[in-house]
Every structure is written in C-alpha cells, then in structure tokens.
Amino acid sequence: MKKTYKIEVDCANCANKMEEATKKTAGVKDAVVNFMTLKMKVEFEENADPISVMEEVLKNCKRIEDDIEIFV
Secondary structure, eight states: OEEEEEEEOSOHHHHHHHHHHHHTSTTEEEEEEETTTTEEEEEEOTTOOHHHHHHHHHHHHHHHOTTOEEEO
C-alpha cells in the first residue's frame, strides 16, 4: 500500500535525511520525500499497519530535526 503525506521541513538536506530515516523504519518498503512539494510518499510492507508505522517514522525523523512535521 502507498500513501502520500504532507510534511513540514525547513531545508532540502533535512528532507533527504528524513527520507533516509523513513526508509530504515520497520514496515516501510520505500519512501520518497520531495522538498519542493513538501510531500512524502511511503510504500508500506505487506501486512504493515500504516498508523503505527508512521508513528515510528515521525519519531525517527524528529531525531534528525525536532521541528519536522508529518501530517497523517
């Protein structure tokens, strides 16, 4: 399953780090963060719960930059 989320991030470098952190999160098959459109596309692994996975994604991204926001 794929979902798109609106995000708030201050710079392209942080967006790149956010993408890397998302890809390393359990339950995420693939992720793409677009700084220009402020959107994150996430492909979840089969049988993954998107809500709980996105909670972990947000925690991982907050470690990079604490003012990052993902609107679920």
